[in-house]
Every structure is written in structure tokens, then in C-alpha cells.
Amino acid sequence: MKKSLALIISLLLVLLGVSACTNNTGGNNNNDNNNNNNNNVSGTTLPDITERNVLVAYFSCTGNTEAVAGIIADETGGVLHEIIPEVPYTEEDLDYYSGGRADIEQADPDARPAIANTVENMQDFETIFLGYPIWHGQAPKIVYTFLESYDFSGKTIVPFCTSGSSGIGSSDDNLHSLAEDAEWLEGRRFPGNENAQTIQQWLEDLNLNFTDDVSDFDLKSGVNGHAPTVMLNSGYEMPVLGLGTYSLHGDTCKNSVRTALESGVRLIDTASAYGNEEEIGEAIREAIDDGIVEREDIFVITKIYPGSEMANPEHSIQACLDRLNIGYVDMMLLHHPDTNDVKAYKAMEEFAESGQIRSLGLSNWYIEEIDDFIAQVDIMPALVQNEIHIYYQERDVVPYMHDLGIVMQAWYPFGGRGHTSEILNDPTILAIAEAHDRTAAQVILRWHLQRGVAAIPGSSDPDHIRENISVFDFSLTDEEMTRIAALDRGEKHDWY
Numbered sequence: 468m469k470k471s472l473a474l475i476i477s478l479l480l481v482l483l484g485v486s487a488c489t490n491n492t493g494g495n496n497n498n499d500n501n502n503n504n505n506n507n508v509s510g511t512t513l514p515d516i517t518e519r520n521v522l523v524a525y526f527s528c529t530g531n532t533e534a535v536a537g538i539i540a541d542e543t544g545g546v547l548h549e550i551i552p553e554v555p556y557t558e559e560d561l562d563y564y565s566g567g568r569a570d571i572e573q574a575d576p577d578a579r580p581a582i583a584n585t586v587e588n589m590q591d592f593e594t595i596f597l598g599y600p601i602w603h604g605q606a607p608k609i610v611y612t613f614l615e616s617y618d619f620s621g622k623t624i625v626p627f628c629t630s631g632s633s634g635i636g637s638s639d640d641n642l643h644s645l646a647e648d649a650e651w652l653e654g655r656r657f658p659g660n661e662n663a664q665t666i667q668q669w670l671e672d673l674n675l676n677f678t679d680d681v682s683d684f685d686l687k688s689g690v691n692g693h694a695p696t697v698m699l700n701s702g703y704e705m706p707v708l709g710l711g712t713y714s715l716h717g718d719t720c721k722n723s724v725r726t727a728l729e730s731g732v733r734l735i736d737t738a739s740a741y742g743n744e745e746e747i748g749e750a751i752r753e754a755i756d757d758g759i760v761e762r763e764d765i766f767v768i769t770k771i772y773p774g775s776e777m778a779n780p781e782h783s784i785q786a787c788l789d790r791l792n793i794g795y796v797d798m799m800l801l802h803h804p805d806t807n808d809v810k811a812y813k814a815m816e817e818f819a820e821s822g823q824i825r826s827l828g829l830s831n832w833y834i835e836e837i838d839d840f841i842a843q844v845d846i847m848p849a850l851v852q853n854e855i856h857i858y859y860q861e862r863d864v865v866p867y868m869h870d871l872g873i874v875m876q877a878w879y880p881f882g883g884r885g886h887t888s889e890i891l892n893d894p895t896i897l898a899i900a901e902a903h904d905r906t907a908a909q910v911i912l913r914w915h916l917q918r919g920v921a922a923i924p925g926s927s928d929p930d931h932i933r934e935n936i937s938v939f940d941f942s943l944t945d946e947e948m949t950r951i952a953a954l955d956r957g958e959k960h961d962w963y
């Protein structure tokens with residue numbers, strides 16, 4: 468919705484002929500990027516949450532810097548923001564070495580050309596790409612105005628420029644004093660017609676942790692016994708495989724958690740309703756004491772339940788923390804929608820504020836519930852954990868949540884109680900498993916991960932636990948993924 472609105476606004480602006488400069492003076496007018504991000508004269512408004520980490524602010528008169536900025540925004544999911552001068556630069560103004568306006572401004576240390584628009588929610592951005600053309604070896608003075616207009620403390624600024632031939636030179640270093648509390652990364656110059664691949668490579672080399680595609684897990688970096696992580700919109704990383712603990716209790720539960728941690732599993736999923744938080748906490752503390760893991764290495768999810776728990780959320784959340792007794796909780800979910808779900812989530816937001824919970828999410832949430840919910844809360848959910856398996860693939864819900872920047876996670880990845888045997892013996896799955904010399908369970912988990920769905924298979928069998936974390940030495944072909952996609956029956960196995 469927001470994207471469509473932004474697109475309409477952008478189109479209107481284009482129709483009205485609004486641009487930073489009234490005239491183009493030639494150069495490489497690579498103005499044809501298809502970025503639909505906000506670019507609003509009065510102000511850049513709140514972006515979709517997936518895009519909130521990265522702002523790509525740029526000043527451009529002849530389109531060269533704009534083209535590079537567009538590619539950066541596309542690649543990072545960042546919000547594009549054009550710095551628009553209050554008084555547009557005419558062709559004459561830009562005619563350099565003629566004593567025109569641009570020449571005069573560049574020669575005047577105090578020149579600060581006024582800017583017509585603002586970034587209204589600068590506080591939401593962590594990384595700012597700042598683009599400008601080189602004017603007489605330096606950044607145009609309007610970039611100085613921009614930097615003096617906001618508080619950049621704690622943010623990372625990545626300068627980039629385009630030029631006829633000059634390098635970035637001292638132009639980026641000379642900006643540092645204008646936002647000295649920011650972390651400045653080394654700047655980079657591009658020719659105006661730089662190809663997207665070079666820019667992609669530069670972005671990759673920067674190794675920044677901006678929120679990116681939450682459906683594209685880096686499975687190549689996983690090895691058996693060590694699942695890769697996905698970056699959540701909360702800024703924390705979550706392993707893409709974990710241990711589900713529904714129906715595990717007492718020593719069975721403790722042993723499962725212990726085996727999982729010893730086998731390399733780093734995500735443990737529990738819930739207040741499972742009635743096993745105490746033993747899970749105990750198993751984790753013991754594993755920490757025995758030097759098997761450190762607290763920071765593991766990711767623990769718990770959930771509060773509808774009814775009295777959500778009606779008294781502060782009490783219920785504190786009770787989860789107390790029962791687990793492992794310091795903070797990595798992720799807390801609302802177990803199901805409920806009349807008090809917004810109230811309960813807001814209480815979780817308070818706990819997130821104080822650091823006792825790191826990320827927030829939802830379980831058993833579907834398209835019809837999510838938009839209305841998001842509109843009422845401040846912190847975007849980082850995760851939606853739903854029933855997902857080969858017979859209930861949620862092929863509409865998964866991409867919908869991904870587009871919101873929400874990671875999807877499957878409970879019942881093997882179809883759930885009473886159905887596991889059928890799913891693990893599905894002829895298509897068995898044929899694919901045989902072709903790869905893997906088990907049916909491994910093929911199914913690999914399928915979940917390759918379609919960008921994290922999974923929490925539950926098991927108390929040490930062999931199964933080890934098997935389930937060993938899906939990183941093979942991959943399914945596109946044809947196999949398609950064959951599995953065809954197994955979808957829209958067949959839900961639980962009541963939620």
C-alpha cells in the first residue's frame with residue numbers, strides 16, 4: 468500500500484516536473500532506474516519497515532549521481548531521498564569555470580544553499596548512503612547544508628560520488644566534521660554510467676548489516692551442525708533452523724535441548740503454553756556452565772498465550788523471563804491473535820525497550836490480520852511462526868510477510884502429529900531423498916530453507932536432532948523445488 472502511494476506521489480512529481488535542477492547540462496543522464504521509493508518534496512515519509520535501516524540521500528543535477536543512488540537503493544532496499552535545492556540550479560549556474568553560481572558557492576566556505584525538502588524520520592535510519600557530484604574537487608555546498616540539518620550520531624554514513632574524471636579525493640573527508648558523531652566509511656567514486664554489478668560488488672564488500680531480503684537465506688555459509696542465520700528487522704541474527712519443543716517435558720525435554728546444543732543447534736523454541744520453559748532454561752544454563760555454548764550464541768524464542776496471559780501481559784512476560792531464567796529472551800511471540808493482542812504486544816515493546824526481550828514476533832498470524840495489527844504497534848514484528856509444511860505451504864502468506872520484511876518460520880515442518888509418517892513417506896519426497904542419498908526429513912527441511920522459510924523441527928531423538936541440522940551438504944534443484952511445490956493441498960493439520 469505504502470509503496471503504491473509512494474509511486475503515485477513520485478509519478479505526480481514527475482508530471483509536475485519537480486527535480487533538483489531545472490536544466491540538465493548533458494553528461495550521462497542515467498535517469499532510468501525503476502525505483503519506487505519515496506521521493507517527496509515536502510519530506511521523505513516513514514518507509515516500509517523493510518527499508519527503514521537504509522537511507523540513500525543524494526544530490527544530483529544531471530542525473531549521474533541519481534542513477535547510482537537508484538541502484539544502491541534497489542540493492543539495499545533503502546529509501547531514496549533526493550536533496551532538492553530551494554533555488555534550482557540552472558544550466559547557467561552549472562556552467563563551471565565561468566564564475567557562475569556553482570563556482571561562487573564552491574569558493575565560499577560559508578555557502579549553505581537552502582534545501583526544499585526534509586527527511587522526516589531520520590531517527591529511523593541506521594545507514595545513510597550520501598551521494599553527490601564532484602564540484603571543483605569537493606562535495607557541493609548543499610551537501611554541507613544537508614549534513615548540518617540532522618543529528619547523525621550513532622549512524623553510519625557511506626559517501627559516494629560521481630564525477631567527470633576526478634576521484635573522490637578529500638571531498639568525503641572534508642564532510643566528516645559536519646557530522647562528527649557519525650561513523651564515516653571510506654567514500655567511493657563512480658563514473659555516471661557505472662554498471663550495476665560494480666555497485667553491487669562494492670555494497671557486498673562493505674559488509675554492512677542493513678536489512679535485506681528476509682527470504683534469501685545464505686545457505687552456502689551453512690555446514691552440517693551449523694545453520695546460517697538470517698538478519699531480522701530488529702537487527703539481530705536468528706539461526707534458520709532450531710529445535711521445536713512442543714510436547715517435550717521433564718528430562719526428555721532437557722535431554723533434547725542438551726543434545727541439540729551439543730549437535731550445533733542454536734535456536735530453541737518454547738512457549739509459556741508448552742509448560743517446559745523451566746526445564747529448557749535449566750538445560751541451557753547447564754550447557755553454558757559446561758562450556759558447550761555461550762548465552763550470546765543461542766537464540767531462545769518463547770510465546771505468551773491468549774486469554775489471561777495476554778490480559779495481564781506484563782505479568783505473563785515477566786513470568787516467562789523468570790521461568791527461563793537465562794537473562795534476556797531473544798524473541799517473544801504472541802501465540803495467537805486475541806482480543807488483547809495489541810495490548811500484549813505493546814507490553815512486549817516495553818520489555819524490548821529495556822533489553823529483556825530482543826526481538827518481537829507473532830505466531831499463527833495470517834494476511835487478514837497482519838496489516839491491521841502492524842498499524843497499531845510501534846515495533847515491526849520480526850518473525851511470523853505458522854503451520855507450514857509440504858501439504859500446507861501458505862504460498863500467499865509467505866511472500867506477503869516477506870514483503871513486509873518479516874521472517875517466516877515453520878512449526879510442524881513435517882506436518883505435525885498424526886501426519887508426520889504420511890509426509891515423510893510421500894512418494895515425491897522419497898524419490899528426491901533417494902536421488903540425493905538423504906532422508907525424507909532432510910529433503911523437507913532443505914525445501915523449507917530454500918524457499919526462505921526457517922524451521923523448528925521438534926524431536927527428542929538424538930539421531931533425528933543431528934539429522935535435522937545436517938542439511939547443508941546438498942541442495943535441491945529448481946525442478947525438485949517445483950515438484951515439492953506441486954504437493955500443496957492447502958491442508959491444515961491444526962486448528963489455528
Ligand SMILES: Cc1cc2nc3c(=O)[nH]c(=O)nc-3n(C[C@H](O)[C@H](O)[C@H](O)COP(=O)(O)O)c2cc1C
Nearest residue numbers: 527528529530531532600601603604630631632633
Ligand atoms: C560546478 C561543477 C564543477 C565540477 N567539477 C568537477 C571536477 O572538479 N572534477 C570532475 O571530474 N568533474 C567535475 N564536474 C562534473 C561532475 O562532477 C559530473 O558531471 C557529475 O557526474 C555530475 O553529477 P550529477 O549528474 O549527479 O549532477 C563538475 C560539474 C559541475 C557542475
